[in-house]
Amino acid sequence: MSEDAPGSAVGPETPPSRSELKRAGQATGDPSSFQSHVRAARSEFESQIERARVEFEEANERINARSGRNLIMATLIGLGIGAIVLGSLLFWKWAFIAFAVPLCLLGAFEFSRALQASGRRIDVPAQLTAGALVLGAAFVGYLTQWFVLFAAVVLVIVWRLIAQMAAGDGRRYGDVVTDVLAGALVQLYVVFHGSLALVILRQEHGELWLLAVLVIAVSVDTGAYASGVAFGRHPMAPRISPNKTWEGFAGAVVASLVAGGLLAVLMLQLPLWAGAVLGLAILVSATIGDLGESLIKRDLGIKDMSSFLPGHGGVLDRLDSILPSLVPGLALYILLSPLSGLS
DSSP, rough: OOOOOOTTTOOOOOOOOOOOOOOOOHHHHHHHHHHHHHHHHHHHHHHHHHHHHHHHHHHHHHHHHHOOOOOHHHHHHHHHHHHHHHHHHOOGGGHHHHHHHHHHHHHHHHHHHHHHHEEEOHHHHHHHHHHHHHHHHHHHHHHHHHHHHHHHHHHHHHHHHHHHHHHOOOOOOHHHHHHHHHHHIIIIIIIHHHHHHHHHHHHHHHHHHHHHHHHHHHHHOOOOOOOOHHHOOOOEEEETEEEEEHHHHHHHHHHHHHHHHHHHHHTTTOHHHHHHHHHHHHHHHHHHHHHHHHHHHHHHSSSOOOSBBBBTSSSHHTTTTTTHHHHHHHHHHHGGGOOOOOO
């Protein structure tokens, strides 16, 4: 007969909880119990970190698939470039030349190599030489710059024709014409547009106007990207750029008006309506530039101009909306600067 008290049926014991083990270990001073608790806590913490990492990578992959770029890397590089631009234009504007000139020549080199990869014959030494001449002429005067631009285009054309005659490989007439036109496009699209940044820079308070153009163009790109990723449903130009949507364009409109208005009133000391004009003008030019480069890349059969900027692609992949925007930027400087309180 059992000696247990009535009602105290023997059954399986309930395992002690972690808090009970902790109290027992502290009460008995058992170091092994304390170490077990530490190992359990560390294991739980590591599992939570791993779970958060996996969830973050899955979310990042979904964003990358939707946007077509590495968002984190693109953001870090964009912030670095933005810091260089802001630092140079706000503290000593002539330091911007050391950034802009190599960047423009790198864009010409990048475009030339992309054209070469597609079968065009482009003479890189001629392109870089002509590009340096055009960029240098930006500091002389408008008439001189146009003359040097014409001479630069002639240089790359004549260089290509002489190189083709020296090759003597029987290349078809139509292919030679395409080579010549492609070489001229490098100077007109990349170098000439880039030189306008230097033309704006050398004007009185030009660094502030140039900064405004750059900020609005970046705002247009950022607004289109954020709105397109969040709400994009209706393709804007599916045959040219499948990722661009009308919802993204709507976000770009809002971003351009907000940025233009704030910069006009707070930095350029212009009326609010002038900021709206500046914002809308750059909205149009940035959108055209973005779609135009997408059309060029589609014709060349490439996704990015190069891989010089991780997360962004190539230099021109980030300058596609900025380069054409320098045209209305310079024109509106000439028209609106008399209205500015900076004068």
